[in-house]
Amino acid sequence: xxxxxxxxxxxxxxxxxxxxxxxxxxxxxxxxxxxxxxxxxxxxxxxxxxxxxxxxxxxxxxxxxxxxxxxxxxxxxxxxxxxxxxxxxxxxxxxxxxxxxxxxxxxxxxxxxxxxxxxxxxxxxxxxxxxxxxxxxxxxxxxxxxxxxxxxxxxxxxxxxxxxxxxxxxxxxxxxxxxxxxxxxxxxxxxxxxxxxxxxxxxxxxxxxxxxxxxxxxxxxxxxxxxxxxxxxxxxxxxxxxxxxxxxxxxxxxxxxxxxxxxxxxxxxxxxxxxxxxxxxxxxxxxxxxxxxxxxxxxxxxxxxxxxxxxxxxxxxxxxxxxxxxxxxxxxxxxxxxxxxxxxxxxxxxxxxxxxxxxxxxxxxxxxxxxxxxxxxxxxxxxxxxxxxxxxxxxxxxxxx
Amino acid sequence: xxxxxxxxxxxxxxxxxxxxxxxxxxxxxxxxxxxxxxxxxxxxxxxxxxxxxxxxxxxxxxxxxxxxxxxxxxxxxx
Numbered sequence: 001x002x003x004x005x006x007x008x009x010x011x012x013x014x015x016x017x018x019x020x021x022x023x024x025x026x027x028x029x030x031x032x033x034x035x036x037x038x039x040x041x042x043x044x045x046x047x048x049x050x051x052x053x054x055x056x057x058x059x060x061x062x063x064x065x066x067x068x069x070x071x072x073x074x075x076x077x078x079x080x081x082x083x084x085x086x087x088x089x090x091x092x093x094x095x096x097x098x099x100x101x102x103x104x105x106x107x108x109x110x111x112x113x114x115x116x117x118x119x120x121x122x123x124x125x126x127x128x129x130x131x132x133x134x135x136x137x138x139x140x141x142x143x144x145x146x147x148x149x150x151x152x153x154x155x156x157x158x159x160x161x162x163x164x165x166x167x168x169x170x171x172x173x174x175x176x177x178x179x180x181x182x183x184x185x186x187x188x189x190x191x192x193x194x195x196x197x198x199x200x201x202x203x204x205x206x207x208x209x210x211x212x213x214x215x216x217x218x219x220x221x222x223x224x225x226x227x228x229x230x231x232x233x234x235x236x237x238x239x240x241x242x243x244x245x246x247x248x249x250x251x252x253x254x255x256x257x258x259x260x261x262x263x264x265x266x267x268x269x270x271x272x273x274x275x276x277x278x279x280x281x282x283x284x285x286x287x288x289x290x291x292x293x294x295x296x297x298x299x300x301x302x303x304x305x306x307x308x309x310x311x312x313x314x315x316x317x318x319x320x321x322x323x324x325x326x327x328x329x330x331x332x333x334x335x336x337x338x339x340x341x342x343x344x345x346x347x348x349x350x351x352x353x354x355x356x357x358x359x360x361x362x363x364x365x366x367x368x369x370x371x372x373x374x375x376x377x378x379x380x381x382x383x384x385x386x387x388x389x390x391x392x393x394x395x396x397x398x399x400x401x
Numbered sequence: 402x403x404x405x406x407x408x409x410x411x412x413x414x415x416x417x418x419x420x421x422x423x424x425x426x427x428x429x430x431x432x433x434x435x436x437x438x439x440x441x442x443x444x445x446x447x448x449x450x451x452x453x454x455x456x457x458x459x460x461x462x463x464x465x466x467x468x469x470x471x472x473x474x475x476x477x478x479x
Contacts, residue, residue, distance in 0.1 A: 044441070048437050052437050059444055062447065064444070
């Protein structure tokens, strides 16, 4: 198929047929300079007040952070981008298309990014900043390597773009990944697939009881951000909360933690009524399927908690939204070990040594958990994500002996 | 530009505040210096002095005055 005739809407950068897959080394000065200027523009734009996730992306791609990542990146091999990377961005996280592009560019690739048809306002703001910079002669090289497009879900276009790609970055869950992987690619094309994932939180009761006001408030804000910024829709937002500690402390810690979260939620905008209905329906459903020992609903109805004695295998299929949690006590992490499978992505922790978790995964050879991070960092996406070293995967090694 | 001027400019450009408000300015004193404004300020200071702030310092950076003394850790005298 002729690329020039594909019915896509060009949002920023070059037309599809003008893209040049002339690659760069990872963390090239051209790529860093472009992203750093995007960062400055975004952090100065008034829209970041309304959309903190734009600020989050802008802050991530500031020069100081990219230089730090560049410094930490593998220096053992000579590397170059793979060629043309085709990104199929997700609809559930508005700014991920921008991160995905940045990973592709920092690895040294030319990039075609399919931006979600959901038309998030965040995308409009970020693409406007990028387009203004791409029009400058200073970024001509990057412009020739970049195309942001939008098109309705259309397998013919996706097939045509898959056929010319050297790497595909596929977001959007199991169904999308499986559909797109049936499409033919170049033999050496590398796929990075972001499938459906599930995440948990592990909280130390003693630390929560002992936390001074400031660290407790940080914990609450962090947990709120992890869960509510994306309405518990992100793969890395926790849905299951595991407690460690003695019975008495867990009792007090739960009271302090959930009351604190509920009070913090009261300072935020009221939730749409449909969310409460969804949570209540989900509560009824889970009450039939699982055997909860206790069900709690915070006074305002923002938080629904289902206490379980045992964790059933497949609990990840019961994920709720908008503040719906399962919780249990798991002092030796035996229950977690028994249910961990490849679906499990992030474990956020507070008041515990994260080593106990990584050790557990490694010693038992478990397929689950790719990220063990403090509460508050669940959504902090970077060049290592979902178990992939993205810059490493999206570049090729040039071996010399 | 002196270091002090660079430092003040980062605040003034990020928060649109006047010189006389700077000395006593603290995190969350004004609506502009919230968590989002904090990211913008940190990026602006890093850019102005060509440094990379440690994550703990970003968290601890709680006032105009405190920030000045913190930057001495990065060999920047204000």
